[in-house]
Amino acid sequence: METKEISQAVIGRLPRYLRYLGDLKDEGVERISSQELSERMNVTASQIRQDFNNFGGFGQQGYGYNVAYLYDEISKILGLDHKYHFVIIGAGNLGKALGNYLNFERRGFIFEGIFDKNPDLVGQDVRGVKVMAIEELEHFLKENPVEIAVLTIPKTSAVDLVNVLVDNGIQAIWNFAHVDLDVPEGILVENVHLSDSLMKLSYNINRRKAEKES
Amino acid sequence: METKEISQAVIGRLPRYLRYLGDLKDEGVERISSQELSERMNVTASQIRQDFNNFGGFGQQGYGYNVAYLYDEISKILGLDHKYHFVIIGAGNLGKALGNYLNFERRGFIFEGIFDKNPDLVGQDVRGVKVMAIEELEHFLKENPVEIAVLTIPKTSAVDLVNVLVDNGIQAIWNFAHVDLDVPEGILVENVHLSDSLMKLSYNINRRKAEKES
DNA sequence: ATCACTTTGTTAAAGGTTTGTCAAGTCATA
């Protein structure tokens, strides 16, 4: 009942903590202080303590944090102790890349199906799953429990598809289409706008160049 | 000479403005007020005015902003009036997906080469460019002007490769490997950590579920 | 059991970002 609303700034840092803690576990490190972790990660120790404290104190004075325990706790916070089922819409190279990415499976994200409207792609194999025609999507969603849809299709198709998805039980959309999706209240969207990321890079290249010249 | 350091929060929003302005241009809209744009984009009008003002006033009282002019100005700020040359390291599905993405070309990002260490992939065609062996990379970079390297390879290979890249003139790295790269001062890195993005989604699915149950 | 040392959790201050407000400039119309 104690929902004190963690900021997305904090949530956004958790996966990185998890990555470093995983590395530490692999190295056989059992405990770590915020100070030591801060040096590895290039952030302030204060921020680390503050972040972890949002969830109520995983450490111990004079000792620091237990790596394995902290790793497990952050995993739970991120919901990685659950299983999620996802389908990919769009079997181009990007869709295939995501279907083939084994690390998602390790984190509990289970690849259930992949769809495309191009008949030439239908029947192709992506990690043991056959590409299905987009017409089969609705039926498939009704028959199989799927929480997440991954959209790797052009923007117009993406917008048209949203209703089919939410009407058939999809709760969250991982959106690679270059458009802001308009979804009903309660449906989650996480955008990955690759060209936005590339433009940020281009801005910074340019700015650095301008600085040098001045 | 007047470098008043724009915050990355603002820069991060510019690509989205550009997207909406492009749509407006396509719709034939000539001018728009911050109020109207804010309704379309679901942000405050105040933020829009503040953001644009970082670069010194593109609008006019009583009129609003000229869509085409604003579009061009933001393009310039993002450095999209320049050409950049990039190579992709890693010719798996993700590397191929990025090589095939025509929109990058439209924005001035020119696909020059793609490399892989897997001999089975060498010689394959990605949008008219043949996959080269990773051993050829160094020579290629010395012969061709390339500013950006796109890394779509596993993390250990990525870390090992950084020195080769920066020693041969690469200025910026668009990093899809799941690791924080340690680069010399002055080299830019833009990370795209897909699994981090997926974990954020998983956190939010979970949180929403917890809220419903309470 | 004590003591010097370590390190957290917490609070407060500093720094940044976003939003609200309004004077001043522009447009459209009579």
Added chain:
DNA sequence: TATGACTTGACAAACCTTTAACAAAGTGAT
């Protein structure tokens, strides 16, 4: 040309995030 409606740019206030500082609690050597 005068007027009313509109809209920006600028400033201030509100809000949020990060950093600094330190008391309290635990560790570990003797």
